[in-house]
Amino acid sequence: MLKRILKRATLVGLICLVILGTVLFAGCTKEVEVEVTQEVVAGWASDMGGSYGGAHHYSVGTRVFELLVTKSFESEIIPKLATSWEVSDDGLTWTFHLREGVKFHDGTPFNADAVRFTLEMHHKRRPSHLGPVASMTAIDEYTLQITHTEPYATLLYPLSWSFFAMASPGAFDEKGVIVNAIGTGPFKEEEWIPKEKLVLVRNDDYWGKTPKLERITIKTIPDDATRVMALEAGEIDMIGPGGVPPEQIAVLENNPEIEVMKKTVPSVNYLALNCQKPPFDDVRVRQAIDYAVDQESIVKFVLGGFGIPLGGVASAVIDWAHPNIPVKYDIERAKQLLNEAGWIDADSNGILDKNGEEFRVSLIITSRWPALTIAEPIQAQLRNVGIIVEIQVLEAGACRKAVRAGEHDMTTDGIGFRSGNSLYRRFHSEGDMNLSRGSFFSDSRVDELTERGRGTIDQEERYQIYLEAQEIIAEETAVVPIFSQIQISAVRDNIKGYKMHPWYIVNWVDIFVAGRAEE
Amino acid sequence: MTKYIAKRLLLVFVIILGVTLLTFSLMHLAPGDPAEQIAIARYGMEEDLSQETIELIREQEGLDAPAYIQYGKWLNHALHGDLGCSLVTGESVSKEILRRFPATLQLALVSMIVSFLIAIPVGILSAVKQNSAIDYLGMTGALLGVSMPNFWLALLLILLFSVHLGWFPVCGREGIVHLILPAITLGTGMAAITTRLTRSSMLEVMGQNYIRTARAKGLAEKLVIGKHAFKNAMIPVVTIVGLQFASLLEGAVIVETIFAWPGIGRLLVDSIFARDFAVIQGCTLFIAVIFVLVNLIVDLSYAYLDPRIRYGRRRA
Numbered sequence: 001m002l003k004r005i006l007k008r009a010t011l012v013g014l015i016c017l018v019i020l021g022t023v024l025f026a027g028c029t030k031e032v033e034v035e036v037t038q039e040v041v042a043g044w045a046s047d048m049g050g051s052y053g054g055a056h057h058y059s060v061g062t063r064v065f066e067l068l069v070t071k072s073f074e075s076e077i078i079p080k081l082a083t084s085w086e087v088s089d090d091g092l093t094w095t096f097h098l099r100e101g102v103k104f105h106d107g108t109p110f111n112a113d114a115v116r117f118t119l120e121m122h123h124k125r126r127p128s129h130l131g132p133v134a135s136m137t138a139i140d141e142y143t144l145q146i147t148h149t150e151p152y153a154t155l156l157y158p159l160s161w162s163f164f165a166m167a168s169p170g171a172f173d174e175k176g177v178i179v180n181a182i183g184t185g186p187f188k189e190e191e192w193i194p195k196e197k198l199v200l201v202r203n204d205d206y207w208g209k210t211p212k213l214e215r216i217t218i219k220t221i222p223d224d225a226t227r228v229m230a231l232e233a234g235e236i237d238m239i240g241p242g243g244v245p246p247e248q249i250a251v252l253e254n255n256p257e258i259e260v261m262k263k264t265v266p267s268v269n270y271l272a273l274n275c276q277k278p279p280f281d282d283v284r285v286r287q288a289i290d291y292a293v294d295q296e297s298i299v300k301f302v303l304g305g306f307g308i309p310l311g312g313v314a315s316a317v318i319d320w321a322h323p324n325i326p327v328k329y330d331i332e333r334a335k336q337l338l339n340e341a342g343w344i345d346a347d348s349n350g351i352l353d354k355n356g357e358e359f360r361v362s363l364i365i366t367s368r369w370p371a372l373t374i375a376e377p378i379q380a381q382l383r384n385v386g387i388i389v390e391i392q393v394l395e396a397g398a399c400r401k402a403v404r405a406g407e408h409d410m411t412t413d414g415i416g417f418r419s420g421n422s423l424y425r426r427f428h429s430e431g432d433m434n435l436s437r438g439s440f441f442s443d444s445r446v447d448e449l450t451e452r453g454r455g456t457i458d459q460e461e462r463y464q465i466y467l468e469a470q471e472i473i474a475e476e477t478a479v480v481p482i483f484s485q486i487q488i489s490a491v492r493d494n495i496k497g498y499k500m501h502p503w504y505i506v507n508w509v510d511i512f513v514a515g516r517a518e519e
Numbered sequence: 520m521t522k523y524i525a526k527r528l529l530l531v532f533v534i535i536l537g538v539t540l541l542t543f544s545l546m547h548l549a550p551g552d553p554a555e556q557i558a559i560a561r562y563g564m565e566e567d568l569s570q571e572t573i574e575l576i577r578e579q580e581g582l583d584a585p586a587y588i589q590y591g592k593w594l595n596h597a598l599h600g601d602l603g604c605s606l607v608t609g610e611s612v613s614k615e616i617l618r619r620f621p622a623t624l625q626l627a628l629v630s631m632i633v634s635f636l637i638a639i640p641v642g643i644l645s646a647v648k649q650n651s652a653i654d655y656l657g658m659t660g661a662l663l664g665v666s667m668p669n670f671w672l673a674l675l676l677i678l679l680f681s682v683h684l685g686w687f688p689v690c691g692r693e694g695i696v697h698l699i700l701p702a703i704t705l706g707t708g709m710a711a712i713t714t715r716l717t718r719s720s721m722l723e724v725m726g727q728n729y730i731r732t733a734r735a736k737g738l739a740e741k742l743v744i745g746k747h748a749f750k751n752a753m754i755p756v757v758t759i760v761g762l763q764f765a766s767l768l769e770g771a772v773i774v775e776t777i778f779a780w781p782g783i784g785r786l787l788v789d790s791i792f793a794r795d796f797a798v799i800q801g802c803t804l805f806i807a808v809i810f811v812l813v814n815l816i817v818d819l820s821y822a823y824l825d826p827r828i829r830y831g832r833r834r835a
Contacts, residue, residue: 177609219691222744226677396556
């Protein structure tokens with residue numbers, strides 16, 4: 001009897017519990033927006049925390065430090081910590097007006113003295129980028145003057161790049177190395193484990209637009225495949241610019257939770273010809289190479305479409321790029337030029353020869369992308385016109401040494417265009433990179449134009465000079481341009497606001513994590 | 520015994536001298552301009568360098584001095600306990616090595632444990648049940664383990680267990696759970712070799728007279744194998760395992776790269792490409808010392824495993 005009562009009671013109790021439970025949970029299925037922490041974990045290929053005097057990593061990737069000027073999404077130089085500037089009529093003195101009311105993360109005021117200190121520290125360790133500097137003076141609290149011994153038109157370019165980042169005087173040690181990450185930027189460094197991770201937190205006292213993100217963790221993931229898998233697994237939310245290799249794009253694009261972004265960047269890659277020794281000392285032979293190489297096929301088939309075939313040396317992103325230099329591909333014209341230069345297939349073995357010597361050239365490269373990737377199709381394409389290319393892959397140091405000594409006939413190279421002085425450095429007969437990177441190109445017209453360009457402050461005038469220079473460079477085929485790069489980034493779909501910048505700058509202030517409604 | 524240990528430890532100095540001298544000479548002979556390599560490692564792209572910066576580095580770091588002077592300076596500092604500063608990051612070399620070494624040690628230990636857990640039981644079982652299905656399975660497994668490239672295994676493990684199943688993290692070193700996939704990757708390769716060695720060693724020992732005697736005495740088979748055969752079979756295994764462990768302590772570069780595991784393998788390889796002499800010398804010195812110590816421990820363990828050696832020493 002008791003047993004039966006108990007049994008009944010338990011049954012009723014259970015039913016009550018079930019009803020209660022349903023009621024409670026029914027209330028819960030009603031939609032609540034989940035509070036989302038504004039934290040992003042990003043994966044980068046190399047350590048974003050910088051190295052020796054590491055400011056150059058911070059600015060572009062991390063926004064701990066800022067610069068006097070920066071580049072807009074359209075590649076124009078725009079004010080940042082300097083609000084305006086002018087150049088004296090003789091072109092020797094630059095006057096910068098600095099932004100007022102800015103403080104470094106350690107409370108030190110940002111003013112002309114601080115700027116002068118920082119620039120001098122950087123200049124000592126990285127000489128020549130700021131040009132032939134005679135003096136740097138703080139005229140008043142917010143005005144700085146830089147005087148040169150000769151007009152240096154491209155001063156704004158190095159000032160827009162990471163290594164001249166503005167750091168607090170307290171950030172440096174006695175050797176002039178930045179040892180404490182104290183800048184003016186929207187984020188502060190919270191923790192840095194070298195080569196592992198960098199943690200940034202929001203700077204609530206930032207002078208500009210306050211970022212939405214509270215914390216950014218940047219992990220160093222050197223292996224491409226691992227980085228992509230980490231994104232897929234949700235272990236990181238974002239892969240920084242250039243961190244997604246083209247082969248992995250298909251995998252990511254098929255994933256509905258991931259957004260893949262592409263951007264044309266200034267970097268270009270080309271085939272460099274050793275212009276100081278035969279056979280490439282003959283301009284007709286160089287031109288023939290340009291006609292024989294099919295840039296479009298290389299981009300389409302070998303780079304998977306991730307690149308833009310290039311006719312001139314400057315990527316379309318560069319403000320002074322020549323708009324009309326066509327990509328050349330014409331096998332018949334190539335053969336014709338080679339014949340004119342004396343290269344014919346006398347013994348009909350499919351290989352060109354001249355004076356009894358076969359057209360065999362060496363292509364000395366490193367294994368770093370995209371050297372080998374473009375070297376092989378080039379080798380095949382040149383074989384079609386009767387040229388044998390022997391590819392030699394060397395370790396980076398060995399390759400540099402061989403190229404510097406001029407042991408090669410061809411090599412591959414790229415230009416990043418950061419210095420603003422690329423035409424001079426690469427194509428002037430005494431340009432440092434012309435000689436160290438194996439072109440050894442020499443043309444008196446180009447010499448004169450690039451010298452003039454370097455000293456012409458007026459933008460429009462410099463543009464005209466550079467246009468002419470590029471035309472001659474293309475005509476003389478100093479190098480054979482192949483492609484300009486498209487960089488790829490990827491984010492998980494709940495990360496919003498990221499816009500890829502042609503100069504690798506990450507707009508952390510605009511990025512935020514979108515809240516997702518839970519069912 | 521103590522005299523023996525002391526003598527062995529003295530050898531450490533001779534070895535350090537030899538190894539670091541050899542390393543330094545090789546680095547010096549390597550092609551390329553060290554000042555340029557260092558500049559690139561410090562500042563990023565070649566484009567951002569000027570010849571002046573490179574010359575400045577050459578001057579500041581004393582790279583234009585003759586080789587024997589550079590080595591002599593380094594040796595002098597090293598003998599006083601100062602391994603110098605990295606030419607790339609400016610950080611103290613000893614600090615960098617000591618920061619990265621625990622990660623390598625952790626991975627090495629756990630990989631060894633994984634390897635043992637697989638290899639010893641499988642090896643013994645294969646030997647005891649020779650030519651049975653278990654034996655063939657064991658040996659095929661070992662063959663697979665030795666043939667698989669470890670980077671391939673690593674990526675597959677990540678793909679299956681991290682991306683698809685979500686059981687383990689992809690990379691990094693943040694918790695114990697991060698250790699598992701890298702340890703399995705390394706452990707499998709080592710287990711393959713150790714398994715085969717255990718099996719053949721056991722087979723050899725089991726064919727010995729004293730084992731027949733033990734059985735004839737009426738000892739349980741478990742004791743025959745576990746107490747008599749096993750210990751004696753372990754001598755060659757311990758040698759190989761010791762060497763494997765020592766080489767793990769050098770850092771498994773490929774696994775470290777794929778799993779973004781912050782060990783000294785990557786540190787050493789990166790510094791070689793950067794021609795960072797200070798770090799290279801410091802790492803090689805460190806690794807040489809570790810090798811000597813591990814070998815010492817292996818030799819001492821012989822004495823534990825084989826009483827003949829223990830008593831033999833005393834007699835001498």
